[in-house]
Amino acid sequence: MHRDTLPTNAALMARRKTAVARGVGQAHEIFVARARHAELWDVEGRRYIDFAGGIAVVNTGHCHPDVIAAVKAQLDLYTHTCFQVVAYEPYVELAERLNALAPGAFAKKSLFLTTGAEAIENAVKIARAYTKRPGLIAFSGGYHGRTMMTLGLTGKVAPYKLGFGPFPGEVFHATFPNELYGISIDAALRSVDAILKNDIEAERVAAFILEPVQGEGGFYVAPPAFVEGLKKIADKHGILLIADEVQTGAGRTGTWFACEQWSVAPDIIATAKSMAGGFPISGVVGRAEVMDAPAPGGLGGTYAGSPLGCAAALAVLKVFDDERLLERSKAVGDRLVAGLRRIANKHAAIRDVRGLGAMVAIELFKGGDLAQPDAALTQRVIAEAARRGLILLSCGSYGNVIRILVPLTASDALLDEGLQVLADSFDAVPQWSAPVLPARPRPTLHRRSRRHRPPPPSRWCAFAACRRPTTACISSCASSTWTSSAASSSPCSARRARARRRR
Numbered sequence: 166m167h168r169d170t171l172p173t174n175a176a177l178m179a180r181r182k183t184a185v186a187r188g189v190g191q192a193h194e195i196f197v198a199r200a201r202h203a204e205l206w207d208v209e210g211r212r213y214i215d216f217a218g219g220i221a222v223v224n225t226g227h228c229h230p231d232v233i234a235a236v237k238a239q240l241d242l243y244t245h246t247c248f249q250v251v252a253y254e255p256y257v258e259l260a261e262r263l264n265a266l267a268p269g270a271f272a273k274k275s276l277f278l279t280t281g282a283e284a285i286e287n288a289v290k291i292a293r294a295y296t297k298r299p300g301l302i303a304f305s306g307g308y309h310g311r312t313m314m315t316l317g318l319t320g321k322v323a324p325y326k327l328g329f330g331p332f333p334g335e336v337f338h339a340t341f342p343n344e345l346y347g348i349s350i351d352a353a354l355r356s357v358d359a360i361l362k363n364d365i366e367a368e369r370v371a372a373f374i375l376e377p378v379q380g381e382g383g384f385y386v387a388p389p390a391f392v393e394g395l396k397k398i399a400d401k402h403g404i405l406l407i408a409d410e411v412q413t414g415a416g417r418t419g420t421w422f423a424c425e426q427w428s429v430a431p432d433i434i435a436t437a438k439s440m441a442g443g444f445p446i447s448g449v450v451g452r453a454e455v456m457d458a459p460a461p462g463g464l465g466g467t468y469a470g471s472p473l474g475c476a477a478a479l480a481v482l483k484v485f486d487d488e489r490l491l492e493r494s495k496a497v498g499d500r501l502v503a504g505l506r507r508i509a510n511k512h513a514a515i516r517d518v519r520g521l522g523a524m525v526a527i528e529l530f531k532g533g534d535l536a537q538p539d540a541a542l543t544q545r546v547i548a549e550a551a552r553r554g555l556i557l558l559s560c561g562s563y564g565n566v567i568r569i570l571v572p573l574t575a576s577d578a579l580l581d582e583g584l585q586v587l588a589d590s591f592d593a594v595p596q597w598s599a600p601v602l603p604a605r606p607r608p609t610l611h612r613r614s615r616r617h618r619p620p621p622p623s624r625w626c627a628f629a630a631c632r633r634p635t636t637a638c639i640s641s642c643a644s645s646t647w648t649s650s651a652a653s654s655s656p657c658s659a660r661r662a663r664a665r666r667r668r
């Protein structure tokens with residue numbers, strides 16, 4: 166197609182709206198022209214710092230020269246034979262490398278596919294074939310993909326599952342532990358027990374499946390003690406443990422697989438995204454005897470484990486060694502957390518800064534009130550940051566989490582520049598403030614008659630600058646700007662105490 170003029174983002178957006186199904190979302194109304202490492206440029210020539218990394222796909226950076234060179238070399242040899250028809254060495258070499266990297270002192274085997282969802286589908290097939298059981302227990306807030314089985318496993322309805330059911334049966338959701346929301350490890354493990362009592366007997370459950378850090382769900386880290394508890398239940402009943410490392414894998418969390426940081430080894434690991442630095446390939450690695458359960462021909466796919474994907478993945482592994490990216494992942498995480506904490510100190514809305522390695526997020530609440538997740542502020546900050554040249558993504562069941570998946574090859578200077586844009590964006594956008602009531606009642610002379618009784622003393626905050634009812638004031642005071650001890654002596658509570666004494 167010949168173009169006399171360069172397209173604009175707006176013009177491409179208009180064409181996209183006409184040509185592309187609306188169900189395919191788009192976080193930013195930006196069209197990329199080129200990308201390198203942690204920066205990209207749109208079709209209008211604007212530069213952006215990329216803190217999204219194509220949703221955790223370019224840990225080695227956009228177009229890492231070594232990855233591109235490996236793919237170019239592969240292009241000159243062959244691009245496709247289908248591994249099930251005429252096999253090729255890069256596939257076998259990649260399997261050997263992943264088998265060695267996966268945790269667990271037992272023999273392992275691998276297979277390769279194309280997408281993360283396909284990896285999960287195959288992990289489920291393998292677990293069912295091995296255990297000869299149908300049941301699967303996944304977790305609330307978990308995300309596993311957009312195919313029917315992976316949607317069934319996903320524990321977040323909107324927007325992924327809306328209108329697409331019914332989903333495959335024999336899938337149950339236990340509660341994922343979440344300290345911020347008061348869900349203890351014990352409570353989460355009890356919810357697993359409850360499923361085994363109320364919904365499906367343990368002898369019919371093939372596997373537990375969980376993300377070491379929930380991705381779409383909000384970057385909540387699975388506590389090691391929780392995973393240990395789950396593994397105990399699994400071992401007691403012959404249930405397999407599947408780690409969905411599609412987002413956490415390939416060095417994002419400071420180790421190649423996040424589950425290397427557990428004290429127990431999963432039986433099966435699903436991997437994808439960054440393993441090939443921007444080229445489509447996914448994989449399943451696990452206990453050899455489990456992986457060998459399906460009959461020959463039961464696994465695979467036309468493009469599964471394409472030569473280009475294998476070549477790219479092998480190059481990514483080399484880049485990790487050459488550039489010591491696992492160490493860098495920890496350092497990037499530390500720098501991000503420190504920078505985000507500085508922003509959080511200024512903005513009460515940010516109630517949590519968390520993560521594992523370089524998988525880092527902040528969670529936003531109205532006025533810092535944990536009962537009021539602030540999706541609107543999250544979107545305002547993300548839009549403002551994009552306007553200022555920083556690409557960010559949201560996540561979380563309430564859409565109130567800003568996650569960072571910046572390429573690990575980003576320099577400290579670029580990380581700091583991105584953090585500064587984020588800080589400026591927080592300063593620039595309006596933050597939540599409690600609703601202003603129509604008019605503050607004038608103080609009336611206290612008379613003993615019922616008719617002239619002053620308004621109930623506890624209704625208004627006595628703090629001069631505060632025009633809020635005490636209920637609204639206390640909820641924000643108690644949870645953010647006021648520490649819990651300060652809250653007990655906040656103007657509102659002091660006024661309530663005085664009122665009680667008067668009565």
Ligand SMILES: Cc1ncc(COP(=O)(O)O)c(C=O)c1O
Nearest residue numbers: 280281282308309310380411412
């Ligand atoms: C944890 C997890 N599992 C599975 C998937 C699905 O991967 P894909 O989009 O490549 O099918 C994703 C994608 O975001 C993911 O984050």
